[in-house]
Amino acid sequence: MASSIPDIVISRLPIYLRALERLAQEGYEVTSSLELGRRLGISSAQIRKDLSHFGGFGKQGTGYRISFLVDQLRQVLKVENEWKVALVGAGDLGSAIARYKGFEDRGFHIACIFDSAPEKIGKQIDKYLIHAVDDIPSVIGAHAIKIAMVAVPAQAAQFVTDALVTAGVKAILNYAPINLKVPSDVHVQYIDPVIHLQRMTFYLNYTP
Amino acid sequence: MASSIPDIVISRLPIYLRALERLAQEGYEVTSSLELGRRLGISSAQIRKDLSHFGGFGKQGTGYRISFLVDQLRQVLKVENEWKVALVGAGDLGSAIARYKGFEDRGFHIACIFDSAPEKIGKQIDKYLIHAVDDIPSVIGAHAIKIAMVAVPAQAAQFVTDALVTAGVKAILNYAPINLKVPSDVHVQYIDPVIHLQRMTFYLNYTP
Numbered sequence: 001m002a003s004s005i006p007d008i009v010i011s012r013l014p015i016y017l018r019a020l021e022r023l024a025q026e027g028y029e030v031t032s033s034l035e036l037g038r039r040l041g042i043s044s045a046q047i048r049k050d051l052s053h054f055g056g057f058g059k060q061g062t063g064y065r066i067s068f069l070v071d072q073l074r075q076v077l078k079v080e081n082e083w084k085v086a087l088v089g090a091g092d093l094g095s096a097i098a099r100y101k102g103f104e105d106r107g108f109h110i111a112c113i114f115d116s117a118p119e120k121i122g123k124q125i126d127k128y129l130i131h132a133v134d135d136i137p138s139v140i141g142a143h144a145i146k147i148a149m150v151a152v153p154a155q156a157a158q159f160v161t162d163a164l165v166t167a168g169v170k171a172i173l174n175y176a177p178i179n180l181k182v183p184s185d186v187h188v189q190y191i192d193p194v195i196h197l198q199r200m201t202f203y204l205n206y207t208p
Numbered sequence: 209m210a211s212s213i214p215d216i217v218i219s220r221l222p223i224y225l226r227a228l229e230r231l232a233q234e235g236y237e238v239t240s241s242l243e244l245g246r247r248l249g250i251s252s253a254q255i256r257k258d259l260s261h262f263g264g265f266g267k268q269g270t271g272y273r274i275s276f277l278v279d280q281l282r283q284v285l286k287v288e289n290e291w292k293v294a295l296v297g298a299g300d301l302g303s304a305i306a307r308y309k310g311f312e313d314r315g316f317h318i319a320c321i322f323d324s325a326p327e328k329i330g331k332q333i334d335k336y337l338i339h340a341v342d343d344i345p346s347v348i349g350a351h352a353i354k355i356a357m358v359a360v361p362a363q364a365a366q367f368v369t370d371a372l373v374t375a376g377v378k379a380i381l382n383y384a385p386i387n388l389k390v391p392s393d394v395h396v397q398y399i400d401p402v403i404h405l406q407r408m409t410f411y412l413n414y415t416p
Contacts, residue, residue: 007249014406022387041215077406081414085405096301097401101362102385106402107409146412147405154309171408173401177310179230187411189404193305193381194314196397197293197355198222198285200379201315203395204354206289 009050015040016047017073024066032063079107084143086169088160089151090115090130093175097151098125111143116156133160140167149173150180217258223248224255225281232274240271287315292351294377296368297359298323298338301383305359306333319351324364341368348375357381358388 019039023031033044033051040047051064074080085108087097098110113125116133123130131139140148148169152160157176164172171187174180180188227247231239241252241259248255259272282288293316295305306318321333324341331338339347348356356377360368365384372380379395382388388396 006251008251008254010410011249011407013410014403017406018400018403041219043214043216046216076410078409078412078414079406081409083405083409083414091304092300092307093304096299096304096359099300100385100401102400102402106406108402108405144415147408149401170412171405173404173408177308187408189407191399191401191404192226192310193308193357193399194310194316195222195226196381196399197291197316197379198225198287198314199219199397200355200381200395201286201289201291202218202221202284204286204378206286206291207352 005053009053012042012050013073013077016050017070017077017079020066020070020073024070029066030063031066036064081107083108083147084111084145085109086112086114086136086140086143086145086148086164087128087151088114088133088136088148088164089175090117090120090125091151093151095125097149097175098128108147111145112139114139114160116152133163136160136163137167140164140169145169147171147173149175151175154178213261217261220250220258221281221285224258225278225285225287228274228278228281232278237274238271239274244272289315291316291355292319292353293317294320294322294344294348294351294353294356294372295336295359296322296341296344296356296372297383298325298328298333299359302359303333305357305383306336316355319353320347322347322368324360341371344368344371345375348372348377353377355379355381357383359383362386 019036033047036047037044087094087110090113094113098113110128113128113130114133114136115121115130120130121132146169148164150157150160150172154176157174157178158180161172161180161182165182165186170185173189173191175191182188227244241255244255245252295302295318298321302321306321318336321336321338322341322344323329323338328338329340354377356372358365358368358380362384365382365386366388369380369388369390373390373394378393381397381399383399390396
């Protein structure tokens, strides 16, 4: 099943999961494609089609049982697993990421932090020890880490990425404002605030 | 035209724009829905359908002229305008955002920073003066700011959002890991690294 789901559908599943988990927190037990669509700005037809890839999730007229759908999506997205994540960059952004409260209860654990500044190496951010970038191969290898977040200046991002890929990382979340070149079996996602700002300016009236 | 474009299509336009700008930087003058699709993990049929909302962009067989398409998308998304943005939060994350190099050349300018910590108020991050959160109404009003980024701890995010909305902000980019409640004429986008991580773990083999 999984291999036949289009990438564009996969990319929406985490958004459905987050919306459903929020509905559950708000005390709802059942929802509809209409309600989900209203919250997410996605058409209800699109949502029904996306969720139909998993078969038997909802019934026309009765809606989706939230707890069941959450379980299914968590399984599909392998969120039940505990993933170790490497963080490269211990500046303002790296520090903010290391202290971010949203990872742990959603299956992601920062396992190590790397930086190139000699004065930072051996120090800690929160509970995490900062390693030298030169130690990426040995530390990533020892922990068998597959996922990394890159929070370094743009000019260092490709160098760091190459080291991570060589060490066996298969998924990179890149905060640096540049396009990374990686082999075809490595996944890259970008955190780009401008993309989100542009999605909103479309709707705004401009007054200089 | 603009009002008839579905939200889900609008949400993809900034991603097309970024991909096209990168292709232009790499020296390409023409591209195809196939090439764009390969780079973005979106089907070429979807891309052709999305771009057809703007009429006459591409011709079957000859592809899209990149410079023309970039101009059109920048106009549609109002990126040609210079938008002033307020930033709330001058901690690690706020500092990283204030120093982020990706805003200025893409039409967004941080106009003011707010924080609640007395020891930070009156100081600067980069070239930006830090104002008190209590001054949100007067400063936002004076600059006629419509867009804000929220980079405060989760427990402060709703309070800050209410102040921004009262002051006239219509678009909020929220970095805090909570769902914001806003009136229906205010747009909210979320920066959520976990969403991006989950989009990649789907494709990874898990070995504990």
